[in-house]
Amino acid sequence: MTIIFYDIPSSAPGSSWSPNTRKARYVLNYKGIPYKTEWVEFSDIESHCKKLGILPTSTKRAGGGPHYTLPAIHDPSTGAYISESTKIAEYLEKTYPDTPTVFPHNTIGLQWPFNDAYTSLLTPFWMFILPATFEKLHPVSQAYYRTTREAFFGKKIEELMPTGDAATKEWANCKEGLGKVSVWFEKTDSSGPYLLGDRVSWGDFVVASYLVWMRIIWGEDSKEWKDISSWDGGRWKRLVESLKEYETVV
Structure with missing residues (x-):
């Protein structure tokens, strides 16, 4: 099944620009895992994540409330919603072990x-x-x-x-x-x-x-x-x- 990848659009060529979302996009492409992009404007990220049950990734500097960010993915094959690029990479490593690893030689503890x-x-x-x-x-x-x-x-x-x-x-x-x-x-x-x-x-x-x-x-x-x-x-x-x-x- 095709993973849904949530990214932030722009007027730049290809629309994708964010370095944080690109980390996860690189991993999906490198592993050859089928996915499709759904674009979410900055102003809609929090409401979109709440609607889908995607967890916040940190705490807001102002006010201390939950902070919702992209990238995030939805994997229909497992039902999982994962946010934050490092957690997405770790999830893809564990869920798709037959794809090329992004942590060769068991270097995950050093890569973070x-x-x-x-x-x-x-x-x-x-x-x-x-x-x-x-x-x-x-x-x-x-x-x-x-x-x-x-x-x-x-x-x-x-x-x-x-x-x-x-x-x-x-x-x-x-x-x-x-x-x-x-x-x-x-x-x-x-x-x-x-x-x-x-x-x-x-x-x-x-x-x-x-x-x-x-x-x-x-x-x-x-x-x-x-x-x-x-x-x-x-x-x-x-x-x-x-x-x-x-x-x-x-």
């Missing part, structure tokens, strides 16, 4: 903290990519995105983007952050381009999901993406291109 370590190094990117992402969302989702992001950062979305010397400094910090990740990958360069060398794993999908987000939002011909593509000897462009077949949106 890698996710957090990697994203913590991307913090300088947020001021650049969030305003650009806002422009790609549909109006109904823009309203939600504005409210939540402005509450978090304490300033208007239009004020997030640094300018002048501040922009130059922050962009250098972006390069430095990815440079630290590159050092991790260098440890296995002798056996292949992936985090574990010649084996694709969850960590590669995590890294690529954020890079693809940037490529989609800024565009392949943008200065930002061209910069990123050139960093660390072209490592990030090569990684994304090596996983291109698993970007499919269905």
